[in-house]
Amino acid sequence: MENGQQLVLSVTPKAADHILSIMKNEGAEGQALRIRAVPGGCSGYEYAMEFVPAPQPEDAVVEAGSLRVCVDQGSIDRLAGTVIDYVSGQYGGSLQFTNPRAAHTCGCGTSFSNE
DSSP states (O other): OOTTOOOOEEEOHHHHHHHHHHHHHTTOTTOEEEEEEEEETTTEEEEEEEEESSOOTTOEEEEETTEEEEEOTTTHHHHTTEEEEEEEETTEEEEEEEOTTOSEEOTTSSEEEOO
16 A cells, blocks of 8 residues: 555455456556445445546555556545455356445445445
C-alpha cells in the first residue's frame, strides 16, 4: 500500500493475470483498476470496477505484480481485508471477492452488506 496506509485489499496472482488480460483486450494496458463499493444490489452494496488512467491523490493503491488497484476513500472501510481471486468453473471463470467486512452477501455473490 502506498501513502503509508494499511492494506485495504489484496489480489491473488491468478486474479491479477486475469485482470491484466482484460486490460490488454480492451486497450487499457498501463491503466489502474478502480474498485469501489457502491449502493446497489440486493444486499445494499455492490462492487464497481473500471479502468482509469491513474489513481486519484486520495486513493489507497495496491500493487499486485504489474497491476495497480486503487480504492477511493469512501470505499476503504467497506473493503478492508478483501481478497480478490479468480476462480475457474465449468463454464469459464470469474473474479471472487472474499470480504471479511461483509456481514451478509446475496446468493449470486455480487452484493453485500456491512450490517
